Amino acid sequence: MACLKLYGSLMSTATMRATVCLVEKELEFEFVPVNMATGDHKKEPFISLNPFGQVPALEDGDLKLFDSRAITNYISHEYAGKGTDLICRDSKKMAIVAVWMEVEAHQFDPEASKLAWELFYKPMFGLTTDPAAVTALSEKLAKVLDVYEARLAHNKYLGGDCFSLADLHHLPCLNYLMKTQVKELFDSRPHVSAWCQDILARPAWIKVVEMQKK
Numbered sequence: 001m002a003c004l005k006l007y008g009s010l011m012s013t014a015t016m017r018a019t020v021c022l023v024e025k026e027l028e029f030e031f032v033p034v035n036m037a038t039g040d041h042k043k044e045p046f047i048s049l050n051p052f053g054q055v056p057a058l059e060d061g062d063l064k065l066f067d068s069r070a071i072t073n074y075i076s077h078e079y080a081g082k083g084t085d086l087i088c089r090d091s092k093k094m095a096i097v098a099v100w101m102e103v104e105a106h107q108f109d110p111e112a113s114k115l116a117w118e119l120f121y122k123p124m125f126g127l128t129t130d131p132a133a134v135t136a137l138s139e140k141l142a143k144v145l146d147v148y149e150a151r152l153a154h155n156k157y158l159g160g161d162c163f164s165l166a167d168l169h170h171l172p173c174l175n176y177l178m179k180t181q182v183k184e185l186f187d188s189r190p191h192v193s194a195w196c197q198d199i200l201a202r203p204a205w206i207k208v209v210e211m212q213k214k
């Protein structure tokens with residue numbers, strides 16, 4: 001029985017973020033599905049793991065955590081010797097990785113996750129996409145991607161030479177957006193496009209996509 005337990009829904013971008021980290025680290029874990037359609041994320045027992053009623057949450061023995069990025073940070077440090085190294089021991093190199101982790105959380109994700117809602121989730125739930133919101137969000141995301149294009153022209157990955165948490169945190173939203181009209185925003189920037197293709201082709205990510213289909 002695995003002592004690591006991840007609670008969530010594999011349709012959720014935040015759950016996929018934590019899941020791909022566990023897979024990159026080659027850790028054995030139990031995935032405990034939380035049925036969001038029936039509101040199980042707002043009820044006990046899940047609400048005791050995350051009082052905000054949002055997936056995912058992690059248990060590692062006595063330790064209980066919520067928030068996908070806090071979970072990936074913990075896993076990467078606690079299991080530093082396993083699987084893919086997602087952090088740097090050198091504090092200056094790690095400081096750069098940390099900058100791009102902040103960029104993902106505060107510049108990329110707010111626009112990208114709202115676009116994923118408008119263009120991916122809303123059609124899936126039979127809701128109507130708001131074209132004005134899509135236009136405004138796309139314009140904002142384009143500006144963020146211009147900064148990424150400049151960064152990736154000189155660095156294979158956002159944090160530097162190696163794939164790190166800074167790249168991994170993007171995977172779930174990128175995956176959905178690449179299935180929508182805003183794919184063009186990524187494809188039209190050659191370095192961003194190469195980076196997307198590279199990280200979306202990682203075996204760990206492909207495994208998470210397969211898990212989602214089951």
Ligand SMILES: N[C@@H](CCC(=O)N[C@@H](CS)C(=O)NCC(=O)O)C(=O)O
Nearest residue numbers: 012013014053054055056067068069
């Ligand atoms: N910052 C949190 C966000 C978690 C989050 O928003 N989860 C969504 C699914 S992707 C959720 O549970 N939504 C249900 C709700 O907010 O009621 C994280 O990264 O874990």
